[in-house]
Amino acid sequence: MFAIKVEVGDPKAGAFAFARQKTMYGGRRISVGDIIFIFDSENEGGSGLIAMGLVTAAEAITKKPGLARQTPRVSITVKRTAQAKRRLGRSELKPFSHWNDGRPETELNFKFYRQATNKIVGISDETGAFLRGSF
Secondary structure (H helix, E strand, C coil): CEEEEECCCCCCCCEEEEEEEEEECCHHHCCCCCEEEEEECHHHCCCEEEEEEEEEEEEECCCCCCCCCCCCEEEEEEEEEEECCCCCCHHHHCCCCCCCCCCHHHHHHHHHHCCCCCEEEECCHHHHHHHHCCC
């Protein structure tokens, strides 16, 4: 399973297209058929978790030649399958900062907010189960 923190133009849309997204923590392995949790980035005025969806298209972006260090990027299209029923964003996750406690909230805080850039991340099954509780 995966999660993305990104600026979402229309949080109520039935489908989303996210071009050239940075990936970290295994996010580059995202592919068609994967479940993804969508967080509307608070950096751009969003509210955190808004939707769960199914990846309907995924394309790795070719690295630029001549650059030594490049973060892998992918473009994805997602069909919404559920709308979040409770708020879950930076303020709710901030207290979970004991990085090795194994809690799903801590995993999300670490992967999304320790380095605040928008990105696609791989998440554990436990964190996926925790996030499903928001729908």
